[in-house]
Structure formats: structure tokens, C-alpha cells
Amino acid sequence: MTLPVWAASGWLYQKVAGHSMSDSLWQAFIVVFQCEASDDTGAIQRLVVACLAIVGSLITGVLLGVVVSDVENAAEQVVSGNNVIVEAGHTVVLGWTKETIPLLRQLAIAQREGSECGRVVVLGSADRDEMEGAVEDIRNAFPNFKVITRQGDPTQRSDLERVAAGTAAKIIFLVDKADETEPADQVHRIITTGWSLRSMRPAWRVGRDMGVVIELPDCLTESQTRRVVQSMERTSHAGGVKMTIVDGKTDLGRLVAQSATQPGLYDVLSTVMQQDRNSAEFYVCEHSDVTGRTYGDVRRDRGPTAAWAHGIVVGMYEEGAETPVWLNLPDDYVCRRGQRVIMFADKLEESLYDKVFKPIRAAQSKIETAVMRRGDAAYRKIGKGAGSRTGGRAVGIPGVNITTAQMPKRVALLGVTAQTPSLVQSLNVWAAPGSHITVVGGNPPKISTPKNRQPLAVTMLPDADPSSIDDLASAGVLDADVVIVDVNGIADSDDDTGTVASLVALTDLAALQGRDKLPHVVAICHHVDAADTVRHIVDNLALSSPASLDVVHPDAMPSGLLAQVTRQPSLRHVFNRLLTAEGAEIFLTTPDSVGLDLGVTVTFDDVQDSCRQAGVTCLGVVAPDGREYGLSASAMASRPIRFRPGDRLAVIGEYVV
Secondary structure (H helix, E strand, O other), X not given: XXXXXXXXXXXXXXXXXXXXXXXXXXXXXXXXXXXXXXXXXXXXXXXXXXXXXXXXXXXXXXXXXXXXXXXXXXXXXXXXXXXXXXXXXXXXXXXXXXXXXXXXXXXXXXXXXXXXXXXXEEEEOOOHHHHXXXXXXXXXXXXXXXXXXXXXXXXXXXXXXXXXXXXXOEEEEOOOOOOOOOHHHHHHHHHHHHHHHHHOOOHHHOOOOXXXXXXXXXXXXXXXXXXXXXXXXXXXXXOOEEEEEEOOOOOHHHHHHHHHHOOOHHHHHHHHHOOOOOOOEXXXXXXXXXXXXXXXXXXXXXXXXXXXXOOEEEEEEEOOOOOOEEEOOOOOOEOOOOEEEXXXXXXXXXXXHHHHHHHHHHHHHHHHHHHHOOOOHHHHHHHHHOOOOOOOOOOOOOOOOOOOOOOOOEEEEEOOOOOHHHHHHHHHHHOOOOOEEEEEOOOOOOOOOOOOOOOOEEEEEOOOOOOOHHHHHHOOHHHOOEEEEOOOOOOOOOXXXXXXXXXXXXXXXXXXXXXXXXXXXXXXXXXXXXHHHHHHHHHOOOOOOOOOEEEEOOOHHHHHHHHHHHHOOOHHHHHHHHOOXXXXXXXXXXXXXXOOOOOOEEOHHHHHHHHHHOOOEXXXXXXXXXXXXXXXXXXXXXXXXXXXOOOEEEEEEOOOO
């Protein structure tokens, strides 16, 4: 292309200047190749200058090519994840599992609501193209949420250094629940990673704590779990690193059992444990001084110094206590030194008190905690009893007046999976005495009965096919009160095709028998697209009465819990209290059970006062017709409430079967 430009320039110069063609071409050559040779008049001199100019241009082109190649290689390293990240105060997610994408989505929502997590770096062993493709949807949905992926092994120090783990503010260590590695080896991996993170902490970051949340695998024995916890506690005591252990055995069986006995409860639990734009979450008000005040006075306080003014007070948290979380306390309870408010709110906002006195209270709380840990044996004796089941009541808390007694239920369980023993054991806790369980398909699981509980009657049909209309008819599935569908697919345990096929067979059987309504259905789906298919099957069934359906996502719930614990490690104790069989729990009840009449307009304060008189704390209203009161403190407080038939209250209290 250079020759035509040179020739055209020479011809144009000749026409304008009137010089000879040779002189015009030479002047054009000087300008095009930017060489200093205006005094050269001889042909040989001009030829030499021209050769030198061409060689110089070639050398310049080669050098530019090398520079461009180096830039491209550097860019390729950034894209392929081969370069070291230079960051501080960021969040690192170690591990690429089924929970990673739901966790990133929860972190993105938390960041949008004001939680500071910085740039998020994911270190996983999967192919980086696979990871990049998976996070692209999150980047599109949350443009301000910055995610970087890197390929590597979280147990290798060199890979941890590549993601700047030593200077991170928060680290989340995920475990692959499908990993077939021996439990002992998984314990070694966790301990190695924990101590590697501690040793990588630079001196200039030691004064700033690193929050590390570690999810334990399901397969660990009690002794192995204790071994990990003890090692991580030593890591925390070493300074600069705060380890929080989250038990991977988040009891899906209990969640499914609660959903089976109380239709609609799973939506409430998923709203509480997962973050969404319009949902509320639990918060611990870090610097709330309530010493000497009654619980009733605290929960009614809406002043500018109350960090919980825009939320619902649900209990108290005490760092270092034998029983750190007390939920649903009586109004006459006097708050002790070192206790902090647990609230349920849309987001955590700093009060005027926090902004002014936060530095002072931070130092004072350390002194108070040290003094508190020295003794007060009588107080610890009370704390030990709080939340324990003494006739279903916590010590010092009035008895619940709500009638929650259930009729015996007939439960049909389609499919047998690794979760079946835990599910049947949870049904022993949550289903009313006299209930009966029919298990269709699979080999009989080993089922243990909880202490002090009469075992439920269980009928096993191992040779029956959950996707066969004839076998479902023979088992009398449509006569059950609730049908739980959890059928493994042929490909692997996370394949939802078995669940979908069984649900189609169930709806076909209902159509053949002329049923006007299905039993309550609880479907366990691992993938979102399968969940949409399940809802479509049920919604498009031509029955006179709509079917009630709860779709349970096994991977979504733990991710929401991990994101909230990462934000506030003290919330681990709150969720432990709610997710164990002891103490207060979340359940649904009717407005009339707390003395509220249908058709009468009331405020949320009226609802809360009635609930408190009945011994529970109200979190929100669940309306079947789509009216959005929801589990949102600000929404509840800003509008009048008129209860209609079918409305229920989501409350915290003692659920009595």
C-alpha cells in the first residue's frame, strides 16, 4: 500500500510545485518515510538514503510487532487467569461447586443493599472458560458487581498467593459435596488451607481481621468435625484471622419435613435465609447498648439512637456465652451487660448512636466481654437452660398459647436418596403422632428414631416405580395428605428427570381417576429449569382446585446462609438456633390464633402486640392471593393490614406438635 501512496504523493507534488517527476518523487519519499535527506541531490546518495529508510521502517515494524505481541500475551494471561491479582480488602471464594453461582448471586445482592465485599475472586479447579461462562449472567444482572475467576487448587499456597488471599478481607471456603475423596483427606485439605491463609497474612494487614467462613463436608464424622473446629480455633487464636465454621449438614430433611407439615413454610424459610431485593434478613446490631433495659422497651424503641428502629427485634445475642442466642424473649426480661440486639430488617442502617459512639463502644465492649467471661455462674446457669425443651419452653419464657396441634398425616415419599433417612427422621419430629409414611421405590434406608419420640409407621415399597401410574395407584399416593417427590435421574444424583417424570405420572393418575385436587406436593429440584418445569406441570393441571406446591432447592439455601454468615459471622449462632430441633423456630399460624379478627384493619404494631401476648414474635404476613405484605419490616410498618381467609402469620416461637 506504501508504493501507491508514494507515487500519488509524488504526482500531486509535481502538479503543485512544478518540479520534475524525479525530484517530486524524492520529496514525497522523504515525507512518507520521514527521513532527513533534503540536501541529497545525486541518484546514488538518494538510493542509499532510500535503502536506509526502508530498513529503518522494517526494524520499527518488527519492534512494534514484538511490543504488540507482549501486550497480547499479557492480556491473554489476564483472560486465561494465569497472572497474579494485586488486591486488598477483597472477597475470595475458594472452590467451584454447585453452590458457587448461587453464592455469588447472594453476594451481589448483599453488595447492592450496602454490604461491602469489594471485588470478588473465585479460585476453582474447573476449566476457566466454564467458570467465565457461568458468571457472565451474574455480571450482566449486576453490572457493579466485579467478579474475577482463577483456576487453581485452594490447598496450594502458590495458587492462594495468585488470588491475593493473604490480603483479603473475607474468604469463603466451599466444599464439593459430590467429591468422593476420603473424609480424612478432606479434613487435611481444610486444615492445610486454613493454616496457609494464616501464614500468608502480611504484617501490615495483621491489625485488620480476615473473616474466613469454612463449610464442612457432609461426610465428616463427629470426631473429624471436632478435629477441624479445634484446629481452626487455634488458627483464630493466632491473631488476624477469624474462622467461622458452618456445618455442611444443613438439614434439608428438616426443611422438607417442615414444608410437608406446613404448606408454604419453605417459601418463608427461603426468604429468611436468602437475600433478595425485597426481602428482609437477620442482623446483629454490633454496638447496641441495652444494658438494664427490658426487652419490651427495646423492641418498642423507634428513636434515632436505636439501630433496630426500622426492623423487628427478635432476640438477643451475647458473644462468648454458653448459649449465645436467645430468641423470642419475654417483654419483662432485663437485658444484661454485653448483649446485642438481633433484628429482622430489610437492611442494616447505622443509627445516630452508632455514628457518634461506635469507636468508644468498640473499645468498651472488649472490656465488658473480658469481665463477663470471668464468671457470673448463676447467669451462665440460666443461659444454659434458655432455649432447651422443658415441656417445649425456654427457661424464663412464658408458655405459647398458640394452638399448633396437628392431625396425623399420610405422607407419600416418591424415591429413595441419600437424604431419605434424614427426611424420615425429621418427619418423626415434625409430623403429628400417628402419621404414616409410604416410601415408593428404592431400597429401604437405615432410619433412626429421635429420642423421646414414638416412631412413625413406615411402609416400604422398594419394587415400585415412582414414575409408574399403576404403581402409584397401587400405593394409594393420591389419598395422602402430602406427596414428597425426590427421585434420582439415571445420569446422576443431581439429575431432576426422575422427579419430573414422577410428578407427570402423579398428575396423569389424578386425571385418570377424576380427582379434583392433588395432595400438597413438595418437589426437590437441583436445577432452576427443572423447577420451572415442575411448576408448569402443576399449574397447567386441569383440576377444579389449585394444587399447593413447594419447590425445594437444595443448593440455594446453603448459599444464602453462607453469604449472610460472611457478612456477619455472629449470625451463625442465630441460624444454628433456628435450624436445630431445640429452642425457637419459624412456623406459620393463623391470625385468629393470636386474637386478630378477619376483616378488621390493624397496624403491624397491633399484630406484633397480639403475637407477643401469645408468646411469639411476628416476622410478616403470608397472603395466598398475592397481596404483598411479605417478610419486610418497612413494608409491614408502612401500610395497614386487613386479614382475609387464608392469611397466615410467619412467627418465631416454640412449635408444638
